[in-house]
Amino acid sequence: MSLAAVPARAASGATASGAPPAGEAILRRQRVRESAARTYARSFPIVPVRAHGMTVEGADGRRYLDCLSGAGTLALGHNHPVVLEAIRRTLDSGAPLHLLDLATAEKDDFTSALFESLPAEFAARARVHFCGPAGTDAVEAAIKLMQTATGRAGALAFTGAYHGMTAGALALTGNVAVKEPLPGGGEVVRLPYPYGYRCPFGVGGEAGAELGATYVERLLDDPSGGVVPPAAMILEAVQGEGGVVPAPDGWLREMRRITAERGIPLIVDEVQTGVGRTGAMWAVEHSGIVPDAMVLSKAIGGSLPLAVVVYREDYDGWRPGAHTGTFRGNTLAMAAGAATLRYVAAHGLAERAAVAGARMTARLRELAAELPAIGDVRGRGLMIGVELVDPAAEPDACGARPADSALALRVREACLARGLIVELGGRHDAVLRLLPPLTVTDEQIAAVLERLAEAIAAASASSAPAPASSSVQASPSSAPASGSAPAARGGA
Known part of the structure; x- marks a missing residue:
């Protein structure tokens, strides 16, 4: 049975005496023992215990779609059979x-x-x-x-x-x-x-x-x-x-x-x-x-x-x-x-990357017309960047608005809450970097785009009074309950 079919489970490792779950204890020890130069561990406070394809499951049973892929290392995703x-x-x-x-x-x-x-x-x-x-x-x-x-x-x-x-x-x-x-x-x-x-x-x-x-x-x-x-x-x-x-x-x-x-x-x-x-x-x-x-x-x-x-x-x-x-x-x-x-x-995965990347980029550019915080969408194949900007600021001579690194941080957190792992890069760390595996399915692409749109909309609204309506809203099924990330859809 694939990870896609595995239901979210309670965290493993909790003891009868009420000790914290194993994942929380591991994160605590990491913070104490490892250097201040930790990066990804700060961005993603999860403890992966299983992974398959694009799906990562944490020690607490939550599942995520991994759009980081080991910073591009996992061309075939996690634990590919070959x-x-x-x-x-x-x-x-x-x-x-x-x-x-x-x-x-x-x-x-x-x-x-x-x-x-x-x-x-x-x-x-x-x-x-x-x-x-x-x-x-x-x-x-x-x-x-x-x-x-x-x-x-x-x-x-x-x-x-x-x-x-x-x-x-x-x-x-x-x-x-x-x-x-x-x-x-x-x-x-x-x-x-x-x-x-x-x-x-x-x-x-x-x-x-x-x-x-x-x-x-x-x-x-x-x-x-x-x-x-x-x-x-x-x-x-x-x-x-x-x-x-x-x-x-x-x-x-x-x-x-x-x-x-x-x-x-x-x-x-x-x-x-x-x-x-x-x-x-x-x-x-x-x-x-x-x-x-x-x-x-x-x-x-x-x-x-x-x-x-x-x-x-x-x-x-x-x-x-x-x-x-x-x-x-x-x-x-x-x-x-x-x-x-x-x-x-x-298996023609380079050609697949070209087609899948073009589809993702096209949809993200459509979202840019709905979400003014998206300043630019660019990339090649399945190496895609979404630059986030301050839509209220004045554009420069080329039409570019100032990068909004604070918004980018909020979007990354909102993505994680929705079961999506994305990392930041670029000037001022204001670019969302999408590096899904070359084996990403159409269903997973749809899920990534949906969650990303929801996260950008929610993070953009979090610093201002919530509007009565939004062109891109988080669906009830994907909204996190009490700060918990739901099980990922689209193959997660």
């Missing part, structure tokens, strides 16, 4: 679970599945490097690779970018041999990313993107522009943490042209956009560009930790051990990742 089967098969085979970077049948199979999924022109001349099991380590590896290949130090990056949380780990390392080939950290030159709703040039649309490309080219060619030839340019085809901002395909092609003509390696960070998320297996396929390196993590491990850099063989100038890590050989992740890559390809 992933579980791959993990069980590997465990039952007796394969070693940890072997650093030694060759294994599982690694060979994963590498084959990965190269089969990559754009053919890129894969034909590519090498892969297995990194520590997080995207941030793969980013560091990619930058180091290009520093080694070019002998340069700096990098070009963009406003709104997010590439991980590590910083300067190599600077703290005492081993001179691994640092000697590198020319030092160098400076990062920040360039304007094409953000149509809040255009850095104040014009928006294609004109803003064209101005951005012109600015980049002229800055790099200006002998007094202050930019030393960099080791690489790194960008996201769709900025995730930056607020779900898709780059126009034409702008991406211009970045490829500009870097190629100047001998600057182009790194595309596909950590969140990869494995079908944007409606193509890899986000670079929409524009047709062929980068010099791609940074991959999250969904490529089939829900388990895995990160790699894939790059043109021309840049493979590393010495042995130039970028190492204890957990480069995660056998279970490789097995789960290979199964995921092949399942996404065989």
Whole structure:
């Protein structure tokens, strides 16, 4: 029986002496024991005990539709049968679970599945490097690779970018041999990313993107522009943490042209956009560009930790051990990742993401006409952002109103109360980020949209006297009773 059919239950773990339920005790211990840097645990004070597909069940029996999907990690949702089967098969085979970077049948199979999924022109001349099991380590590896290949130090990056949380780990390392080939950290030159709703040039649309490309080219060619030839340019085809901002395909092609003509390696960070998320297996396929390196993590491990850099063989100038890590050989992740890559390809889930995402985006844009707090709806495939604004404030020259982070917090809480998990991002954390699994059903899409509409309407009204009527109202069946979230509908 699926989780969809399991009724909400009372919290487990309560004792006859009246002790708090197990979930509450776990949350209390977490608050006491874990660091102040906790993030998702603060946003979602629940203790998941079971999960299947898009559904998460808490220790208290409440069920939620998960539109976070491990920040995009769960391409197939929670505990997909093909992933579980791959993990069980590997465990039952007796394969070693940890072997650093030694060759294994599982690694060979994963590498084959990965190269089969990559754009053919890129894969034909590519090498892969297995990194520590997080995207941030793969980013560091990619930058180091290009520093080694070019002998340069700096990098070009963009406003709104997010590439991980590590910083300067190599600077703290005492081993001179691994640092000697590198020319030092160098400076990062920040360039304007094409953000149509809040255009850095104040014009928006294609004109803003064209101005951005012109600015980049002229800055790099200006002998007094202050930019030393960099080791690489790194960008996201769709900025995730930056607020779900898709780059126009034409702008991406211009970045490829500009870097190629100047001998600057182009790194595309596909950590969140990869494995079908944007409606193509890899986000670079929409524009047709062929980068010099791609940074991959999250969904490529089939829900388990895995990160790699894939790059043109021309840049493979590393010495042995130039970028190492204890957990480069995660056998279970490789097995789960290979199964995921092949399942996404065989079942057309990238194409499904394109269709489902277009449907969700269209409905959200209709809601924007009814709910003035929705300033912008954007995205690509099943990577969607809803930017919340203060509708009473004056718009800027491009028609954008100020971001309303307080409203966004209320909406996130209202969503959770209605059995929907969504996270925030973007400028001022005012963008609702929707990252449902690629396996999301039509019924679940309808439920997500309904609950989100109810939550935005309720949160918008909470700071003002309740109107006599509203174009979008919470239905009695979905309104939380006494602060409790009802069991999720639409497959939850």
